[in-house]
Amino acid sequence: MVLNKKDLTGYMDGDDRKRIRNEQVAIAYKQAFASIFPLFFGAFIVLLLFYKTNLTDFVFLWFSVVIVTLIWRIWLLTDYRRNFHRLDHSIWERRFKYVMYSSALIWGSAAFFIFQTPDYLHHFFIIFLLTGIASVASGTLASLLGVTIVFLSFLLTPIFIVMFFHGEFEVQMMGMLVLAFYMLLVSAAKRINSNIMNALTSKILHQKAANALALSEERFETIFKEAPIGIFYYDTDLIVMETNNEMLQALQIPRETMIGLDLKALSDTRLSDALNVSVHGQKGFYEGPYTSTFVELKMWVSLRTSPIYDSERRIIGGVGIVSDITERMNAEEKIKHQAYFDALTNIPNRALLKDRVDQSLAHYRRYGSLIAIMFLDLDHFKSINDSLGHYIGDLLLIETANRLKHICREGDTVARLGGDEFIILLNELGNDPMVAATRAETVAEKIHEVFSAPFDIGLAEPISTSSSIGIVLVSSKDQTSDDLLKFADTAMYQAKKEGRNTTRFYQEEMDQWIKKRLFLENALRSAVKNNELELYYQPVIEMKTKLIIGAEALLRWNHPELGLIMPDEMIEIAEESGLIVGIGEWVLREACTQFVRWRAENLRQSHIDRIAVNVSAVQFRQSDFVDKVIRTVAETGLVPSMLELELTESTVIDNIDIVIDKMNRLRHAGIGISMDDFGTGYSSLGYLKKLPFTTLKIDRSFVRDIVSDTDDAALVETILSMASIFKFDVIAEGVETIEQFKFLESHGCQYFQGYLCSKPVQVKHFEELLVHEIQSCAAQ
Numbered sequence: 001m002v003l004n005k006k007d008l009t010g011y012m013d014g015d016d017r018k019r020i021r022n023e024q025v026a027i028a029y030k031q032a033f034a035s036i037f038p039l040f041f042g043a044f045i046v047l048l049l050f051y052k053t054n055l056t057d058f059v060f061l062w063f064s065v066v067i068v069t070l071i072w073r074i075w076l077l078t079d080y081r082r083n084f085h086r087l088d089h090s091i092w093e094r095r096f097k098y099v100m101y102s103s104a105l106i107w108g109s110a111a112f113f114i115f116q117t118p119d120y121l122h123h124f125f126i127i128f129l130l131t132g133i134a135s136v137a138s139g140t141l142a143s144l145l146g147v148t149i150v151f152l153s154f155l156l157t158p159i160f161i162v163m164f165f166h167g168e169f170e171v172q173m174m175g176m177l178v179l180a181f182y183m184l185l186v187s188a189a190k191r192i193n194s195n196i197m198n199a200l201t202s203k204i205l206h207q208k209a210a211n212a213l214a215l216s217e218e219r220f221e222t223i224f225k226e227a228p229i230g231i232f233y234y235d236t237d238l239i240v241m242e243t244n245n246e247m248l249q250a251l252q253i254p255r256e257t258m259i260g261l262d263l264k265a266l267s268d269t270r271l272s273d274a275l276n277v278s279v280h281g282q283k284g285f286y287e288g289p290y291t292s293t294f295v296e297l298k299m300w301v302s303l304r305t306s307p308i309y310d311s312e313r314r315i316i317g318g319v320g321i322v323s324d325i326t327e328r329m330n331a332e333e334k335i336k337h338q339a340y341f342d343a344l345t346n347i348p349n350r351a352l353l354k355d356r357v358d359q360s361l362a363h364y365r366r367y368g369s370l371i372a373i374m375f376l377d378l379d380h381f382k383s384i385n386d387s388l389g390h391y392i393g394d395l396l397l398i399e400t401a402n403r404l405k406h407i408c409r410e411g412d413t414v415a416r417l418g419g420d421e422f423i424i425l426l427n428e429l430g431n432d433p434m435v436a437a438t439r440a441e442t443v444a445e446k447i448h449e450v451f452s453a454p455f456d457i458g459l460a461e462p463i464s465t466s467s468s469i470g471i472v473l474v475s476s477k478d479q480t481s482d483d484l485l486k487f488a489d490t491a492m493y494q495a496k497k498e499g500r501n502t503t504r505f506y507q508e509e510m511d512q513w514i515k516k517r518l519f520l521e522n523a524l525r526s527a528v529k530n531n532e533l534e535l536y537y538q539p540v541i542e543m544k545t546k547l548i549i550g551a552e553a554l555l556r557w558n559h560p561e562l563g564l565i566m567p568d569e570m571i572e573i574a575e576e577s578g579l580i581v582g583i584g585e586w587v588l589r590e591a592c593t594q595f596v597r598w599r600a601e602n603l604r605q606s607h608i609d610r611i612a613v614n615v616s617a618v619q620f621r622q623s624d625f626v627d628k629v630i631r632t633v634a635e636t637g638l639v640p641s642m643l644e645l646e647l648t649e650s651t652v653i654d655n656i657d658i659v660i661d662k663m664n665r666l667r668h669a670g671i672g673i674s675m676d677d678f679g680t681g682y683s684s685l686g687y688l689k690k691l692p693f694t695t696l697k698i699d700r701s702f703v704r705d706i707v708s709d710t711d712d713a714a715l716v717e718t719i720l721s722m723a724s725i726f727k728f729d730v731i732a733e734g735v736e737t738i739e740q741f742k743f744l745e746s747h748g749c750q751y752f753q754g755y756l757c758s759k760p761v762q763v764k765h766f767e768e769l770l771v772h773e774i775q776s777c778a779a780q
């Protein structure tokens, strides 16, 4: 595309125009030097020619003025040469005009000599001299067109006028010729000026473009060098031509190694495709691991490549942009890991397990290869966690995961669902269900065996625990991972129910049992409203007097269809569903009311002064529990000291500070607190000291074999002596025989409950016990 002047000037700004004017002035000054000597010479000839004419004085004067203007000109030109940068171009231009216009006027005035002498030679010389000066000036001054035109006008107008008004036709014609010559010179000056302007404009624009290019190159260089991303160029043979510092730093290699490096020779060929496609005109991309050929370096990189073209669109190589994404990838890996692995034990979590079970099921559906799911739950984990702290609980879970991993084969999966629940997915158990079940059972046996060794997790005493395992074997192609997990859970639940440290295989009937649980939960929701709940009371006997001194309220549920339902069957369901809170409130109010009524009726020979009510951990954890108890006691009119709340060890061991506060507030209100089932948990002397109990209840499991088992006997003796030190009342539970009674009595036990005297009975029956002599039931 060819640009004309108009196009070019469109690219210019005020500064550019100023620079051009500067250049114009500079050209004019420069050219003006050259004509000094010819002018002086011309003026001297004029002086010589007219010296001996009648114009001598006039010529001398004229010559002197010419010399003065020439000196002025020399002085101005020299001054400009030295000081041009000190003043603005417009000042130099003005000064230049003054000199030139004066010079033109002086020289132009020479025209008045022409016809003062009759000598044609003189006439001819003057015409020749002036037109000569004019033609030289039209060239030398052309950079300043205005100055040129004025100069020519001042120079030639006088001679034209003189000749035109001379009178002789030939002279007039010559005058016209001078006019024509003037016009010719003006037009020549215009052309020259236009050429000069074009040249100057092009020069300025070229300089501008060159500056812009230099700037852009500098910027590009800076970006290239300082970019926080690795950049390198290579030719079509994949030889590295240039690279930036970031690249060298990322790859940890010196510049000398990188420049000239043959990328085809890299030992890690995973980048090859991305590099190669670029030199074939396509963009390349690689994201993944990279191992350095030169140093010990493994990293994750993201590489983008593009072809590089020359001005004729021929590919001359490629550019690669590399970023080190190791940190990002590590973070992503970590997030992925967190999503699929259990943070505590670092074994697969529920999500990954489900994925693996789904895969195994797909394999089973295709090839019939059986799989089994084992659901494992640690026995008594909650008590361990509560009594020894979460840190120890965590260590136990980690060690459990380790032991399980050691038992299982590589293709199997050990996962943690949460809490103390672990799942083992056994794969490739063969196609025969009997063989598969035997294999699964063998693994379960191994687990029980491995768990029989105590867990040494840095405590003074290693922890002993066991596990309950539920196993389900896939039996239908329709079964899903959720089904299998549910069935294994059910089987585990059954194992737990049937005595812990056992294994149960899932059977259809278990489903019935789960359904029954659900049914009971629903029925329990309306039990209070439908008056289906009832309290039974079991007497508490003083050993010394053998009199009934109190009662323990025990819950019964009279279900319209299922008949009498015992606490063991419903308390757990009530706790898990949260229904225990409402039920517990009902029990407390009912027991208090009943007890106040008995006291008011003043039944014959009755010495009862305490009513014991069981409190579930869920109920006790309610923040308004204490307030509710105090309010219920006040509303029913019970003397607070007659109420004894029965808490189990596991209830009090969690969040000990809050528990102590609640217990203190109850004690402050005068309410007694007994520790139920004492000896079954992990109570330590430390706890006993801290917690404001009034009574200890020895669990019936210790009382049962007290006479035959020396260990149990020793334990009960210890509890009794400890209780006397701490000044607790002690109630032995589950006393069924006179031997048990005697043992306890002889070792200082104060109170007991048990079938020896009475089972828990309905209100009426209890009243009979109080009224009749039966209250001294242990007298035999």
Ligand SMILES: Nc1nc2c(ncn2[C@@H]2O[C@@H]3COP(=O)(O)O[C@H]4[C@@H](O)[C@H](n5cnc6c(=O)[nH]c(N)nc65)O[C@@H]4COP(=O)(O)O[C@H]3[C@H]2O)c(=O)[nH]1
Residues within 6 Å of the ligand: 538, 553, 554, 555, 566, 567, 568, 571, 584, 587, 614, 615, 616, 646, 676, 677, 700, 733, 734, 735, 736, 753, 754, 755, 756, 759, 760
């Ligand atoms: N073999 C035998 N058993 C005896 C003997 N004497 C008493 N028992 C039974 O031992 C249990 C004593 O209650 P617990 O230890 O508080 O244990 C209670 C208590 O923890 C809980 N429970 C009962 N009622 C309530 C209640 O209203 N609220 C709460 N939260 N739990 C309750 O249910 C557990 C079981 O209650 P029950 O089935 O009534 O069983 C009662 C009672 O029937 C005996 O000589 N031999």
